[in-house]
Amino acid sequence: MLLCxxxxxxxxxxxxxxxxxxxxxxxxxxxxxxxxGLIYYSFPYLCVAGSLILTAVxxxxxxxxxxxxxxHLGKPVFMIQIVxxxxxxxxxxxxxxxxxxxSYWYLFLTPIPTVFYLATLPFSLPxxxxxxxxxxxxxx
Numbered sequence: 354m355l356l357c358x359x360x361x362x363x364x365x366x367x368x369x370x371x372x373x374x375x376x377x378x379x380x381x382x383x384x385x386x387x388x389x390g391l392i393y394y395s396f397p398y399l400c401v402a403g404s405l406i407l408t409a410v411x412x413x414x415x416x417x418x419x420x421x422x423x424x425h426l427g428k429p430v431f432m433i434q435i436v437x438x439x440x441x442x443x444x445x446x447x448x449x450x451x452x453x454x455x456s457y458w459y460l461f462l463t464p465i466p467t468v469f470y471l472a473t474l475p476f477s478l479p480x481x482x483x484x485x486x487x488x489x490x491x492x493x
Contacts, residue, residue: 443460
């Protein structure tokens with residue numbers, strides 16, 4: 354509310370901001386009561402999708418070939434990021450599976466996106482794709 358109030362009335366503190374709060378707080382409460390179920394049920398899927406996207410982004414930024422893999426495995430910041438994405442992925446998987454039956458064997462699925470990315474790294478080098486798109490005769 355503190356952030357939204359300054360957009361409507363940039364003056365430091367006036368009576369209008371108090372009246373705006375009286376109008377916006379019930380609106381925010383109703384909006385929260387309507388949409389909280391959607392957030393509750395979609396959160397595990399958002400965790401899994403977010404961890405997949407973040408793992409792909411961090412690896413695409415840092416890894417171009419297998420020499421980079423060996424170099425970045427020794428960096429603690431890179432490994433902490435990968436492990437945190439694994440934790441997020443594992444949390445999402447356990448949240449989805451917990452509706453049916455809780456089994457911890459699904460935690461072995463957490464490093465699969467990383468392993469898949471490393472296994473397909475030679476086939477999808479962005480450098481090779483950009484060079485092939487820039488052929489002098491215009492053929493792709």
